[in-house]
Amino acid sequence: MIAFLRRRPGLLPLLLLAPAIAWLVAFYVYPALQMLQASLWSGTLETGFVFSWANAATYSTALDRYSDQFLRSILYAAVSTVVCLLLAFPLAYTIAYRAGRFRTLLLFIVIAPFFTSFLLRVLAWKTVLGDDGFLLGPLKSIGALPEDFRILATPIAVIFGISYNFFPFMVLPIYVSLEKIDRRLVEAAKDLYAGPVRAFQRITLPLALPGVFAGSLLVFIPAMGDFVNAELLGSVQTRLIGNVIQSRFLVNNDYPTAAALSFMLMAGILAAVFMYARVLGTDELESGIG
Amino acid sequence: MLRWLGRNALRAYTGLALLYLLLPIFIVALFSFNDPVGKTNYTWVGFTLSHWANLFAIPGLLDSVVVSIRIAFISTLAATTLGTLAALALVRYQFRGRPATSLFIFLPLATPEIILGASLLTLFVAIGQPPFFPLNEFTILIAHITFNISYVIVTVRARLSGFDRRLEEASADLGADGWQTFWRVTFPLILPGIAAASLLAFSLSIDDFVITNFTAGRTTTFPMFVWGSARVGVPPQVNAIGTIFFVVAVSAVAIGSFLQRRRA
Numbered sequence: 001m002i003a004f005l006r007r008r009p010g011l012l013p014l015l016l017l018a019p020a021i022a023w024l025v026a027f028y029v030y031p032a033l034q035m036l037q038a039s040l041w042s043g044t045l046e047t048g049f050v051f052s053w054a055n056a057a058t059y060s061t062a063l064d065r066y067s068d069q070f071l072r073s074i075l076y077a078a079v080s081t082v083v084c085l086l087l088a089f090p091l092a093y094t095i096a097y098r099a100g101r102f103r104t105l106l107l108f109i110v111i112a113p114f115f116t117s118f119l120l121r122v123l124a125w126k127t128v129l130g131d132d133g134f135l136l137g138p139l140k141s142i143g144a145l146p147e148d149f150r151i152l153a154t155p156i157a158v159i160f161g162i163s164y165n166f167f168p169f170m171v172l173p174i175y176v177s178l179e180k181i182d183r184r185l186v187e188a189a190k191d192l193y194a195g196p197v198r199a200f201q202r203i204t205l206p207l208a209l210p211g212v213f214a215g216s217l218l219v220f221i222p223a224m225g226d227f228v229n230a231e232l233l234g235s236v237q238t239r240l241i242g243n244v245i246q247s248r249f250l251v252n253n254d255y256p257t258a259a260a261l262s263f264m265l266m267a268g269i270l271a272a273v274f275m276y277a278r279v280l281g282t283d284e285l286e287s288g289i290g
Numbered sequence: 291m292l293r294w295l296g297r298n299a300l301r302a303y304t305g306l307a308l309l310y311l312l313l314p315i316f317i318v319a320l321f322s323f324n325d326p327v328g329k330t331n332y333t334w335v336g337f338t339l340s341h342w343a344n345l346f347a348i349p350g351l352l353d354s355v356v357v358s359i360r361i362a363f364i365s366t367l368a369a370t371t372l373g374t375l376a377a378l379a380l381v382r383y384q385f386r387g388r389p390a391t392s393l394f395i396f397l398p399l400a401t402p403e404i405i406l407g408a409s410l411l412t413l414f415v416a417i418g419q420p421p422f423f424p425l426n427e428f429t430i431l432i433a434h435i436t437f438n439i440s441y442v443i444v445t446v447r448a449r450l451s452g453f454d455r456r457l458e459e460a461s462a463d464l465g466a467d468g469w470q471t472f473w474r475v476t477f478p479l480i481l482p483g484i485a486a487a488s489l490l491a492f493s494l495s496i497d498d499f500v501i502t503n504f505t506a507g508r509t510t511t512f513p514m515f516v517w518g519s520a521r522v523g524v525p526p527q528v529n530a531i532g533t534i535f536f537v538v539a540v541s542a543v544a545i546g547s548f549l550q551r552r553r554a
Contacts, residue, residue: 013383017391020376020439027436028398031409038412045415091307094300108543109308115539116315117497119516120532123524124314127321127332167311196293217400225402228499232520242404249408249504255415262408266401273400282396286444 032266039260045253055256062260066244073241076155076230077223080162084170084219085212087163092174092211097183110171118165122232125161126152129233153235161229166222170215173284177211178204214284217276221269241265315536322529329523341526348525354515355531361427361511362495365434370488372435373442374480380443381450398440406437407504414505425507433505434498438491445490449483482550489546493539 039058041049063070095106113121128134129151139145151157181204189199227242241261248258276285321331325338346352379385380392398406410433414425457479461471499513506514516528 010385013379013385016375016379020372020443023372023436023439024398027410027432031413034416035409035412038416087307090300090303094304098300109311112315113311115493116318116536117513117516117532119499119513120318120529121314123520124317127317128313130332132333221400222402225404227404245404245408249411255412258408259412262405266405269402277393282393286396
């Protein structure tokens with residue numbers, strides 16, 4: 001075996017890659033195709049499912065029936081992405097340029113939420129944002145807010161929860177691209193009489209854009225699939241496409257509809273990722289994860 | 291004046307942002323000491339240590355923690371092995387199709403978890419129709435290895451990119467064969483990257499809810515236990531377990547970075 005590889009050194013990387021790629025083909029690619037097939041099934045869990053192209057109507061029925069939830073998911077994901085961007089940029093800027101020896105500590109705090117259970121974090125916000133919780137309770141008792149004012153069970157709570165959960169995915173890529181900027185460019189701009197605002201507009205911001213795009217994608221994608229925040233912090237009026245997919249699959253056993261909805265969601269997202277990767281590559285995206 | 295204001299506004303903002311990040315972690319820990327009236331644990335009533343003293347008094351909680359740890363352990367081991375091999379190939383060799391392979395490996399990370407879970411569920415349903423493929427710890431394990439492989443590859447590769455290949459050449463010049471070079475030079479150099487990747491994989495697995503929810507059947511992992519109890523009221527013991535997980539993870543990271551600094 002080793003002697004064989006010595007004669008054909010080109011085979012070694014393929015051999016190293018083969019197990020991981022085979023696994024991903026078997027349990028990522030193949031299930032996705034299986035889902036496409038399942039979306040064209042008819043039948044029930046009890047009687048078994050039958051495949052037919054004639055079942056393509058499932059797609060139009062599903063889109064018709066759940067267009068509200070689809071649009072709501074897009075809206076909430078977009079708003080959460082903008083909120084994350086506005087909150088994350090100043091923080092990433094501070095960590096990159098102003099943190100000094102605290103930089104590592106600050107970066108660690110950014111990812112610290114990932115070390116607590118995801119569900120417990122969402123439930124913690126339920127405690128904080130609760131009708132008589134830490135935030136609203138005191139404001140209500142001094143009369144600054146009416147008694148029936150609430151954040152929980154509103155779109156604001158859901159968007160807040162989504163933004164919190166995916167916030168680190170925005171901070172990290174922006175930080176990485178800010179950190180890469182050659183600060184001498186900013187000094188040069190200042191030597192050429194640019195004020196701090198102009199230097200930021202013309203140098204820092206454009207060079208940070210790859211990080212901004214990567215972060216936006218890394219927040220928008222998981223936000224599109226959310227159902228946990230909508231379920232725990234929202235109400236029936238804030239149901240997202242994720243909630244529909246989850247309940248069609250796990251409560252109603254309506255696999256064809258659920259598969260059709262999942263497939264449309266996946267196709268939309270993968271199209272966005274491919275376009276992004278073609279234009280900007282995947283380096284910045286990976287910096288938000290690795 | 292303007293500059294002073296700018297700098298301090300940024301500082302104040304950073305403080306607020308850090309508070310925002312850490313507040314839920316603090317709340318989770320705080321409410322493990324709460325003494326709630328009734329089942330829901332959302333309002334502060336009074337301090338007690340009794341939940342910490344009776345950590346596993348809640349039926350099913352200990353089992354769910356054991357299941358989660360077992361799945362996290364096995365899936366980390368499998369994903370780290372497969373992922374490290376692939377990362378080595380991607381960093382150290384030039385071959386045709388390398389950019390496409392990188393994009394392919396990235397795709398599972400860019401797929402919403404709900405889709406990963408749903409498509410695996412469809413696969414398991416389709417395999418045994420009927421009778422259906424049983425959903426259990428084994429199917430959860432398959433799911434966790436799947437999402438962890440990509441995370442491991444990306445993490446190990448990021449740590450390997452500064453790897454100096456001349457060290458391996460030097461080893462070969464000194465008469466070491468390929469095997470010796472790998473174990474004496476390459477492996478010690480990539481070990482911190484592998485350690486970081488397995489820590490990431492372990493914490494992703496032990497905390498995963500969305501994908502597990504689709505592939506678990508009746509198996510209850512710790513996050514599944516939390517989800518199940520969220521409807522009726524999460525017992526403070528669950529907060530205590532969450533706090534223990536947090537402290538263990540943070541300690542592991544701290545020890546890891548300490549060891550690495552001492553080596554450097």
